[in-house]
Amino acid sequence: MDLSPDKRVRIIAAASRLIVRNGLQCSMAAIAEEAGVATGSLYNYFDSKEALVRGVYGQVAEVMTAHMAAGDHQSSGPAARVAAYIARYIDFIWEDEQRSRLFDYLENSPLISLGDARAIFGPFVDSAIAMIEEAQAAGVVRAGPPTLIASFVRGAIRNFVKRRRLLPDPMTSDERAMLASMCWQAIALR
Structure with a gap:
């Protein structure tokens, strides 16, 4: 075949x-x-349909991982890496409404087990954990489980963008900056 x-x-x-x-x-x-x-x-x-849904989820993971890795320079400091991660995730969620809605839907799908989601998004999640751990070690991000901190940031961004899409005009650079600042302020060590 x-x-x-x-x-x-x-x-x-x-x-x-x-x-x-x-x-x-x-x-x-x-x-x-x-x-x-x-x-x-x-x-x-x-x-099966379950295999197809895992394939769709895997495609979203591939695109997300590639997008988030673009421009990720180990030479920049931990705070700059976290800030760039936040900015890239805002762009990723905003730039394609269908992909964003698909990700939201699949994230809550009963056909995707937590184990499947972990396997599919493993490289993406692992790189976020390492980035947060590095920022915590440098004293720029608050203490706490890195997985939860990264999830908090991504969830805040997805929810903000979902509500923002209800308005007729595109998100402005000021709104992007405000969202990025709110995310950073929520996780930054004061």
């Missing part, structure tokens, strides 16, 4: 669109139709 990477990408993109539009109620047949592939062909790539 010759599996095409392009077809797999189309299937994941179609599933992403339908999950955002209809939730997990979308059928594998509807996903195949949206992707322009035969339903039987879809099962060559994903043997």
Whole structure:
């Protein structure tokens, strides 16, 4: 069986669109139709809806990890690295509303176990933990579990952006700066 990477990408993109539009109620047949592939062909790539949802979640993780790693320079100080992480996450969540909604939806999906989520997002989470631990050791971020501190920042950003999208105009640079400042102030060691 010759599996095409392009077809797999189309299937994941179609599933992403339908999950955002209809939730997990979308059928594998509807996903195949949206992707322009035969339903039987879809099962060559994903043997179940759960596997397909994990594939969609994995795609989000890949994009997020690549976006967040861009511009991450070990040569900058710990405070600058955390500030850059906050700014990149704001941009990541703001720049693609569908991806943001998909991430929000998948994060609360019963088809993704905590173990699956940990495995899929492991590299991303591990790099955030290391960054927070480094900032704590340098005395610029408050004490506490690094996983929870990073999760707090990401959750605050996602919730702010979700509410901000209700307004008709784009987020301004002043609003971005305010959000970044609030996140930094919440975790900074005073």
